[in-house]
Amino acid sequence: MRRGAVEIRIGLGSCGVASGGEAVRDALVRAGATVKTVGCNGMCYREPLVEVVEADGRVATYANVTPEMARGIVRRHGWQAEPPAPPKHQHRIVLENCGIVDPLNIDDYLARDGYRALTMSPDEVIATISESGLRGRGGAGFPTGRKWALGRAQAGDVKYVICNGDEGDPGAFMDRLVLESDPHRVLEGLAIAAYAIGAAEGYLYIRAEYPLAVHHIRAAIREAAGRGLLGRLHLEVREGAGAFVCGEETALIQSLEGKRGMPKLRPPYPVERGFRGRPTVINNVETLACVPWIIRHGAGAFAALGTKSSRGTKVFALAGKINRGGLIEVPMGITIREVVEDIGGGIKNGRAFKAVQLGGPSGGCIPARLSDTPIDYDALAQTGAIMGSGGLVVLDDRDCMVDIARFFLKFTQAESCGKCTFCRIGTKRMLEILERLCEGKGRPDDLEKLETLADYVGRGSLCGLGQTAPNPVLTTLRYFREEYEAHLRERRCPAGRCPALIRYRVTDNCIGCTLCAQACPVGAIAYRPYEKHEVDDQLCTRCDMCRQACQDDAIEVL
Amino acid sequence: MMKTLIAGALVALCVAILVVDYAMATRQPFAARPAAEQKRVTAARLARKSRDNAVAWVLIAAAATFLTFAKGLVKPEKPSAPGEQDRQAKAPGPLRSATPPELDLSFVDQVVAKIGRGKEAGIPLLQAIQKHYRYLPDEALRRVCELTEITPAEIAGTSSFYGQFRRSPVGEHIVRVCHGTACHVSGARQITEELRRYLAIPDGEDTDAARMFTLDEVACLGCCSLAPVLMVDGHTAGKLTPATACDSLKVTA
Numbered sequence: 001m002r003r004g005a006v007e008i009r010i011g012l013g014s015c016g017v018a019s020g021g022e023a024v025r026d027a028l029v030r031a032g033a034t035v036k037t038v039g040c041n042g043m044c045y046r047e048p049l050v051e052v053v054e055a056d057g058r059v060a061t062y063a064n065v066t067p068e069m070a071r072g073i074v075r076r077h078g079w080q081a082e083p084p085a086p087p088k089h090q091h092r093i094v095l096e097n098c099g100i101v102d103p104l105n106i107d108d109y110l111a112r113d114g115y116r117a118l119t120m121s122p123d124e125v126i127a128t129i130s131e132s133g134l135r136g137r138g139g140a141g142f143p144t145g146r147k148w149a150l151g152r153a154q155a156g157d158v159k160y161v162i163c164n165g166d167e168g169d170p171g172a173f174m175d176r177l178v179l180e181s182d183p184h185r186v187l188e189g190l191a192i193a194a195y196a197i198g199a200a201e202g203y204l205y206i207r208a209e210y211p212l213a214v215h216h217i218r219a220a221i222r223e224a225a226g227r228g229l230l231g232r233l234h235l236e237v238r239e240g241a242g243a244f245v246c247g248e249e250t251a252l253i254q255s256l257e258g259k260r261g262m263p264k265l266r267p268p269y270p271v272e273r274g275f276r277g278r279p280t281v282i283n284n285v286e287t288l289a290c291v292p293w294i295i296r297h298g299a300g301a302f303a304a305l306g307t308k309s310s311r312g313t314k315v316f317a318l319a320g321k322i323n324r325g326g327l328i329e330v331p332m333g334i335t336i337r338e339v340v341e342d343i344g345g346g347i348k349n350g351r352a353f354k355a356v357q358l359g360g361p362s363g364g365c366i367p368a369r370l371s372d373t374p375i376d377y378d379a380l381a382q383t384g385a386i387m388g389s390g391g392l393v394v395l396d397d398r399d400c401m402v403d404i405a406r407f408f409l410k411f412t413q414a415e416s417c418g419k420c421t422f423c424r425i426g427t428k429r430m431l432e433i434l435e436r437l438c439e440g441k442g443r444p445d446d447l448e449k450l451e452t453l454a455d456y457v458g459r460g461s462l463c464g465l466g467q468t469a470p471n472p473v474l475t476t477l478r479y480f481r482e483e484y485e486a487h488l489r490e491r492r493c494p495a496g497r498c499p500a501l502i503r504y505r506v507t508d509n510c511i512g513c514t515l516c517a518q519a520c521p522v523g524a525i526a527y528r529p530y531e532k533h534e535v536d537d538q539l540c541t542r543c544d545m546c547r548q549a550c551q552d553d554a555i556e557v558l
Numbered sequence: 559m560m561k562t563l564i565a566g567a568l569v570a571l572c573v574a575i576l577v578v579d580y581a582m583a584t585r586q587p588f589a590a591r592p593a594a595e596q597k598r599v600t601a602a603r604l605a606r607k608s609r610d611n612a613v614a615w616v617l618i619a620a621a622a623t624f625l626t627f628a629k630g631l632v633k634p635e636k637p638s639a640p641g642e643q644d645r646q647a648k649a650p651g652p653l654r655s656a657t658p659p660e661l662d663l664s665f666v667d668q669v670v671a672k673i674g675r676g677k678e679a680g681i682p683l684l685q686a687i688q689k690h691y692r693y694l695p696d697e698a699l700r701r702v703c704e705l706t707e708i709t710p711a712e713i714a715g716t717s718s719f720y721g722q723f724r725r726s727p728v729g730e731h732i733v734r735v736c737h738g739t740a741c742h743v744s745g746a747r748q749i750t751e752e753l754r755r756y757l758a759i760p761d762g763e764d765t766d767a768a769r770m771f772t773l774d775e776v777a778c779l780g781c782c783s784l785a786p787v788l789m790v791d792g793h794t795a796g797k798l799t800p801a802t803a804c805d806s807l808k809v810t811a
Contacts, residue, residue, distance in 0.1 A: 241723065
């Protein structure tokens with residue numbers, strides 16, 4: 001080991017493990033290093049990621065590390081290190097410890113001022129949170145301070161706090177990452193919430209699909225309780241059983257009570273009558289992770305960030321057709337373009353930026369021409385999308401918007417709990433229309449019918465799932481109507497995506513290299529070296545593998 | 559059984575009538591006859607023709623009935639997909655009887671004692687049972703109802719509501735292909751289709767013939783920046799192409 005290095009960190013969150021991080025860690029250990037296992041720092045696109053901290057505090061980052069590189073890193077540190085990426089636009093509050101602390105070691109968290117936040121009275125806590133302008137990060141954006149004040153004002157000595165970690169929204173993974181990488185932060189937030197409203201019992205409802213997060217949180221509760229840091233608060237973890245609708249607070253409570261997760265009419269709000277009929281405050285993981293920082297640094301520091309109606313920072317999960325996918329934390333008010341181009345590094349393979357899908361199945365698609373829209377609750381609502389939990393999926397010109405709408409409708413239709421007729425049947429009828437359009441079998445009045453149904457479903461549903469289910473359809477209809485028209489009237493998919501509407505043809509660019517014939521899984525391209533190939537339309541399943549395999553751009557979509 | 563015999567006999571009778579009629583028609587040569595004689599022969603021929611028409615219809619109906627019932631008698635054989643034979647050779651035994659004949663329910667007793675008997679324990683109990691047996695066997699659910707306050711209706715309600723629970727046996731390994739937004743736009747459909755072909759899983763089913771792999775489409779695995787992603791048992795693999803997706807199954811071997 002070269003002089004000066006004090007710590008070698010390797011990120012082993014779910015994404016680090018999936019990229020082969022465990023083999024790298026073993027190789028580092030074999031090479032004689034003492035390695036600290038941390039969570040993910042958000043740069044998922046560069047996993048496995050190894051960081052070497054020097055005595056003077058400088059951090060050298062090694063990206064996409066292979067087990068073969070590990071030896072070199074240990075023996076000849078300084079070799080091949082990249083300068084750390086400039087934290088352009090980013091401001092880390094929720095993620096401040098992610099990728100730095102060992103999630104299974106409470107001392108690490110304590111060394112970074114953990115569990116020191118509580119020196120005030122409950123009323124002061126609530127006043128501070130209210131003043132900071134923190135709004136619920138789960139999607140709806142309800143002011144957290146007001147929720148806590150309501151919780152505190154409730155009569156009765158049995159109250160509950162619940163941490164909502166049922167992140168079912170496809171495309172969002174910030175809760176997983178925070179729970180995996182910095183579990184004590186969430187526990188501290190939950191403990192502060194419990195203290196503020198006067199609850200002695202708390203639950204963490206976490207998706208079963210996140211086994212590592214569940215494991216880390218359970219370990220963290222044991223450690224924190226063992227040190228007496230949680231006071232008289234009793235915490236318990238419950239695993240979600242795979243129902244998207246359980247992210248809705250009344251459904252979550254039903255699920256905790258052992259019932260089918262079906263939302264209930266509000267009022268009474270959970271804060272009045274929730275879990276077991278008692279006052280219950282439910283907060284999202286990210287909301288709770290903001291709380292210790294606000295208490296430590298003061299409401300003013302948090303309120304100074306962001307815009308007038310949306311204070312502080314927001315974590316986004318960047319994914320899709322983007323060069324640098326991962327988790328970012330930015331102050332509210334930043335524009336979509338800054339996120340996609342400056343932080344995300346633009347579109348993969350140099351293609352054209354078409355739209356971002358924001359907010360998952362409840363959100364919508366914002367076209368590239370509106371990418372100067374600032375990211376705050378109200379500006380986004382005006383575009384028809386929502387902030388949601390912060391999933392931001394970038395789409396390029398090869399993505400069909402009708403297909404995207406169909407994808408989300410299929411999701412909400414499958415996840416509808418079935419309580420409200422409009423959501424149960426309306427989404428089914430909407431999905432049928434979208435599937436018809438994608439197959440080129442649309443009927444002349446289908447678009448009008450879609451709009452009418454969208455209106456009914458939105459107005460006739462009890463909970464957020466149904467009320468927002470039409471959003472992906474409405475926004476794509478609003479911004480990309482010409483694509484719907486092309487599917488409907490010309491039976492054509494402009495993006496070349498819908499399998500029923502496209503054919504592949506080999507152009508004269510073909511050099512007869514047989515790569516496409518080798519790639520074709522169904523043998524629709526005959527193996528004829530040095531001759532122009534041909535695609536057999538009858539056998540072809542439109543899987544696009546030939547086009548991706550072709551080095552000469554010789555396969556076109558008709 | 560009886561119906562099959564009757565239909566079979568009817569088929570045989572119809573065929574016999576038709577054969578005889580055909581023989582008679584070909585035996586009578588066309589020859590000059592007296593007018594009266596000719597008239598009688600023509601009338602007889604027309605009568606036979608209409609009778610044969612009717613008999614033919616009866617034959618079709620009887621044959622259809624016969625085939626339908628006969629199919630029920632013979633054991634239905636599954637059409638074998640390519641590549642299935644060698645896998646079947648490796649795993650002999652009946653295809654659909656992965657349930658052990660007698661299930662050891664002592665685990666249910668233990669887990670109920672540990673988690674509790676109240677209604678709130680319902681979902682954690684089902685999760686523990688599924689973790690142990692890898693699906694929810696009916697016998698185990700019945701035992702839960704006997705031991706706890708939970709009613710059969712409630713168990714049926716929750717176990718069918720939540721996506722995590724499976725009421726039928728699964729293959730040895732579960733392959734969860736992510737179909738979240740990022741994976742969808744990065745080609746999750748192609749991954750699933752290729753895996754189905756690779757494992758020779760017939761349409762409408764989710765497990766291959768050797769019951770090694772059960773293929774499951776899930777909403778999101780939360781590794782969106784590595785899309786497309788799949789999870790084999792607990793192991794996640796990312797940045798897949800159809801070819802590497804098939805390779806990723808080998809980690810289980």
